[in-house]
Amino acid sequence: MRLHTAHGSIAARRIVYATGYHSHRYLKNDGGSLHCTYAVASEPLRSFAGWPGDSLIWETARPYFYARQTADVRAIIGGQDTLFSSDHQREGFIERKTAALVRRFARLFPAIYFEPACAWAGTFDESPDGLAYIGQVPHRPSAYFAIGYGGNGITFSAIASRLITDFYLGRPNDDVAVFRFER
Secondary structure (H helix, E strand, O other): OEEEEOOEEEEOOOEEEOOHHHHHHHOOOOOOEEEEEEEEEEOOOOOOOOOOOOOOEEEOOOOOEEEEEOOOOOEEEEEEEEOOOOHHHOOOHHHHHHHHHHHHHHHHOOOOOOOEEEEEEEEEEEOOOOOOEEEEEOOEEEEEEEEOOOOOHHHHHHHHHHHHHHHHHOOOOOOHHHHOOOO
8 A cells, every 4th residue: 555645655465445435535435425414603601500410411312412512501402314415405404494493492591591603514434234344345444434423423433443453363253234335
């Protein structure tokens, strides 16, 4: 393997692709579907009245919703996913999704006034079963892939680090079957 950069090149016997859905260009089959998700950060809050501790809230209903507190006394809320990766580019779409997220927050926490400070959207990929793809593919024997899906990249990256280390060292790992490309 040889990686070329503006500063020179690097030679390696193996490479790990951990670039999310951008890794698809190196694969023969696309393993997921691109979607759009939305998030909103509040202005600093006066209190977290009714919020149980500093817990992360994650509702898996559709449309799903999550909320978390920040160290600077704000809340970040998100969800309201849509099926198309470019939905956030449609006129007024981020504003409508922001309003829906703020209404959901108000139903959960009527004692907390949530004033949006900023809102954004992003594209994410989701596999049919909601799991990451981690491992090797036959047509790229010198490469390992760690492709997390559906907003669970932090969890899947920890799993991928163990699996790819075991692949490289030739150690068996029972989790290989769960995340393999051929499932």
